[in-house]
Amino acid sequence: MEGLFQPTHLLLIFAIALLIFGPKKLPELGKGIGEGFRALKDGMKDKPVETTNTAATNAPSNTTEVKS
Numbered sequence: 001m002e003g004l005f006q007p008t009h010l011l012l013i014f015a016i017a018l019l020i021f022g023p024k025k026l027p028e029l030g031k032g033i034g035e036g037f038r039a040l041k042d043g044m045k046d047k048p049v050e051t052t053n054t055a056a057t058n059a060p061s062n063t064t065e066v067k068s
Helices: 007-021 025-046 054-058
Strands: none
Touching: 007 025
C-alpha cells in the first residue's frame, strides 16, 4: 500500500459518506466545512502572531515597596 489517499480509497470514503448522510445532506455538509475552513484561514490572516516574550513583560520588578 503506497498511500492512504489513492483514488479507490477516496471513492470508497465518498460512497460511505453518501450512504450515511444521504444525497441531500452531503452538499450542505461540504458547504459548512468549506465555510469553516475559509473562516479559519481569514482569522489566521487577520491576526499577526506575537513573538514577544510575555513572561519578561509580566515579571515583577526588582524594586521593593516600603509600607509605612
